[in-house]
Amino acid sequence: MRAVVKPGPGPGMELRDVPVPVCGPTDVLIQVQAAGVCGTDLHIWEWDAWASGRLRPPVVIGHEFAGEITALGDEAAAEGLLAVGDLVTAEGHIVCGHCLQCRTGHAHLCTRTRIIGVDRDGAFADFIAMPASNVIKLEGIAVEIGAIMDPIGNAVHTVHAGDAVPGSTVFVLGCGPIGCFACGVAKAAGASLVVASDFNDMRLSLARGMGAQVTLNPGRDDVLVRVRELTGGDGADLVCEMSGHPAGHAQAFAAARLGGRVNLLGTPSRATEVDFARDVIFKGLTLYGVTGRKMYSTWHTMGRLLRAGQLDPRPVITHRFPLERIGDAIAVIKEGKAGKVILEIAS
Amino acid sequence: MRAVVKPGPGPGMELRDVPVPVCGPTDVLIQVQAAGVCGTDLHIWEWDAWASGRLRPPVVIGHEFAGEITALGDEAAAEGLLAVGDLVTAEGHIVCGHCLQCRTGHAHLCTRTRIIGVDRDGAFADFIAMPASNVIKLEGIAVEIGAIMDPIGNAVHTVHAGDAVPGSTVFVLGCGPIGCFACGVAKAAGASLVVASDFNDMRLSLARGMGAQVTLNPGRDDVLVRVRELTGGDGADLVCEMSGHPAGHAQAFAAARLGGRVNLLGTPSRATEVDFARDVIFKGLTLYGVTGRKMYSTWHTMGRLLRAGQLDPRPVITHRFPLERIGDAIAVIKEGKAGKVILEIAS
């Protein structure tokens, strides 16, 4: 079968012909129809410090996907819950199920996590084998949307971690695809006001398409002054830090109201200076680090919002490429001209 | 009446003769029997940057106290809930009751907060007038304990903010009086393991007296290695950062387990460098800034623990002085030789 492979240390990827993966007794085999390209895939392409420290090539890349079940292992078949022909996506974090985190509702933080397309073969390929327990049926969700439920789930996790969203004011700082999804999730969840900021006007336009009522460009707008004006002087109830820029953190803390919450998803590449006394303690803030998706309450909430039509992520999709044009897909992301980029693999 | 007064800008305080405060219609007048001396009082004595930016002398100092009601304003009397002769303490943060914070369970973060002994006359005096709504009846709690329910409440707030304490492992970083109280609160609340650290062995001894099962001195012990050993390699479920030392924050984040929680009470005097990606986001940590006491759920929980004898803060009290020896009280705190210091004003 075809697969996008990181063949060894160093930049780039290759489209190769590799064997169809083995489907173990508790696995299902899925024919991939569409896959999402993520910033993580760019890091892997470029072979940055994180990638070179973590990957053990050769490995098939890709962790966001949807497709159709074509075979089931014996144990998976015996459960009777999945069947050949089911359209599905999957949680790409494969966890141990036994550690303190797995046993207390924090499986997304399992220390034994193996991520598809990073720690084991991934989804930029004609087929992928996945543990049945990680598989999610689409049940009416379009395959193209199913292919990006991984990053939409990041946004659902970020927006829903903490206090009730209905009636709240939400400030989304950073409008990459997950930031844009977060605008839509906040709106669907009953936020009274969604404000988004980014230096990139194209991204702000995508954020508006997802429901942000006000968009701010720090190149032109005094973001903190505007957030306070828009919130009657209070600051935002919830700040979603999606930029990963070290400067974003200070702004995130300053934009939150007293007693408010800052959920941090963007991962800065270096240390950040924080005045904890002024910005966190005297403000009574709660900060929360977002990793992955809650297994599986995030998936449940996301499925509900998507199937009811409350959340439609498609305005964020800007590019679609066939599998062999993975290089072009990576390039448009690198140039900052893309929202979400999809690989169309089969139909 | 006698009162310890900050007479004007600059270091020091004076014992003066001042008028008994006016008891307004919604106030009660309290004869102070005992008062606690706080690190804040040391800042005011020394007239540091915070103190000179906030206080408007002359002002009577002191915000931790207990005593006996000697008079009630008309409205307070009409309520019929407090009476002359009642032994009481009081929440020293006087809040507006109308702002977003006051209306949503975060009154401890009211922007219009006026603190006794800081923003208005305080409790190092023979009498203090307090709004009836801030007053808490002791109902069996010893006056000396009542006099320090303000800082005990800080500890109750810190330990109880977040996940359930029973069965958890708690690491208290910094064993000043509030850190020591936090050890006792965690123990009373069913923590399975309480570990405390401080550079000062006298303080570690007080922490042990309050129930810390293991105490660590960073001057001798590799604190992180020891916390991990003691928690089966996981790290602590809850870290209470009570030191306020900028280096304490990095250690606090590192000592917390994946998915754990760090409640921050100590206020560092300068900015802290944080590697948010490694230490907060990939660990899925929750951080929370602790200010004051929740009004009044913290007081309710604290009253229950004290009246049931589950929590006895007295091992932390190391010094008792009469009101006129305020200078000596400040001195023992400054020298780092004290646990909690009490002023005995009347009996």
Added chain:
Amino acid sequence: MRAVVKPGPGPGMELRDVPVPVCGPTDVLIQVQAAGVCGTDLHIWEWDAWASGRLRPPVVIGHEFAGEITALGDEAAAEGLLAVGDLVTAEGHIVCGHCLQCRTGHAHLCTRTRIIGVDRDGAFADFIAMPASNVIKLEGIAVEIGAIMDPIGNAVHTVHAGDAVPGSTVFVLGCGPIGCFACGVAKAAGASLVVASDFNDMRLSLARGMGAQVTLNPGRDDVLVRVRELTGGDGADLVCEMSGHPAGHAQAFAAARLGGRVNLLGTPSRATEVDFARDVIFKGLTLYGVTGRKMYSTWHTMGRLLRAGQLDPRPVITHRFPLERIGDAIAVIKEGKAGKVILEIAS
């Protein structure tokens, strides 16, 4: 001034000329512009067992209202937070502020609660005096809506008590005005599906106007079968029991999914038979009894939803009468032909 008064034991009310109420030092005087008529007022008119056991006539009736501040007591004025000319409504439950419930976030359950229009003079009058702390500024909410924020608040409390609403399926059982409001609140709060039931088709029409996607009439529909069909066989995540009919309870428990929640607002007039083993324990249900409005988080959330235009309760208003036609207002409610009924008192 004019006031609708229950003059003594027995059915009926009278429009009388009475003195303008005294405005105490912590009170504000409000000129009433509009008031809502509630089922409770019908009970008082009819002088049923509850009314005769609780009211001590003569008393001015009415507890839902909005109007303009015309005077402030000295203490209320000194706070500087309310002013003559402010358009306001108020929480009609006046509580002690000192009991266990008031001190732990359950002030709506204060045992010393005095309700306006029931335990003290109410709002079907030209003026009412209210404690400043109970007053809520409208700040852009229409007076007519302000006049019914008391029952809208019941709906907000009912829908928001418990798990997160976004993405949930909500079944509202009973479509009186508060049930209809609950449909709108659930929709605004991001529910994926809102189903409502009532025997009265006019009420079902109002529920649809508030956002119920499916309405069921137990006279024609097999409600339980339909709720299960609509929820993929699971049952509803949240059931709001607003009917108060004893038969409603069994249906509410049966309609909830395993692990779901039933919030009970309707007050049945007699005991209900419950098979706790089958319907509550083996289902892992949570039940919650709803009284009043949370003080004041319910008001905060409600204000946000109303000001942002996410919730518009006006489709439920079916009748408007001048104050002197209180008898007609009561009559349309009794006949079951009304949604919400408003008294227009001044403008």
Added chain:
Amino acid sequence: MRAVVKPGPGPGMELRDVPVPVCGPTDVLIQVQAAGVCGTDLHIWEWDAWASGRLRPPVVIGHEFAGEITALGDEAAAEGLLAVGDLVTAEGHIVCGHCLQCRTGHAHLCTRTRIIGVDRDGAFADFIAMPASNVIKLEGIAVEIGAIMDPIGNAVHTVHAGDAVPGSTVFVLGCGPIGCFACGVAKAAGASLVVASDFNDMRLSLARGMGAQVTLNPGRDDVLVRVRELTGGDGADLVCEMSGHPAGHAQAFAAARLGGRVNLLGTPSRATEVDFARDVIFKGLTLYGVTGRKMYSTWHTMGRLLRAGQLDPRPVITHRFPLERIGDAIAVIKEGKAGKVILEIAS
């Protein structure tokens, strides 16, 4: 191997020689050392309506046990987390992992649950095969205690469902083994006061041994009057209904304070009459139906409390029998003379 078998419809059980169970690829085989006898086993012995409607004999009885791993299936072995020689117990509810309940933290309510000793072969035998994912390592917990972690877990689930336990007043209504365990759990979790009631003085004595500070016998004491006296007139913060007696429910609701909580574990055999208006709605109560143990947060908390020595359930164990004396074990339970009864199967 030896096994206690329900051979067919009708009362009684038989000790039989049966084949050692097959250990599937994801299973482990456990040599049972000790097992707990439960009220459910009595129902099965007596073949009551519930038992005859649910069991499909022949089936090996017993769902509470601990023992030693003697073999692992291939998949279980490959995980590398369990090994031959490990002392373990297990969650006896085998769930699907895919349904709404399993995916949202309510796996204990999975509709596809198969219970060992009820729906499939159980633990009153020399060996049992269990899915590896259900197995819990004892890691220092005594085997005899491990054998009864199933019912201790019921108590942990009951006491911990809801508000924070530290500082609370807990009333345990019904002192069978799980009620007695609940007294110990509440005490370990920092309850300020634990009150227990039962008609059986022997059981009250066991409850005192587990930490109940006050025990009440409804045959002698006016339970409601006493609970109110002991709680300053308020009623209990948390009531644990463990009796399953229909009359227990009315008493449970009446004993709870305004805004309090009643967690219901005892399963009444017939419908209960409830005055919801007076006893639930106007009191603002929360009721919660307890089934099984939360998977696996209950096990995690329980393990912590047991390993730290905060909870010692052994005072509740009153009888120990060898496997072949299952009839005597059932008899002492039926006669109401037993606390917890253990079968000693191997050592």
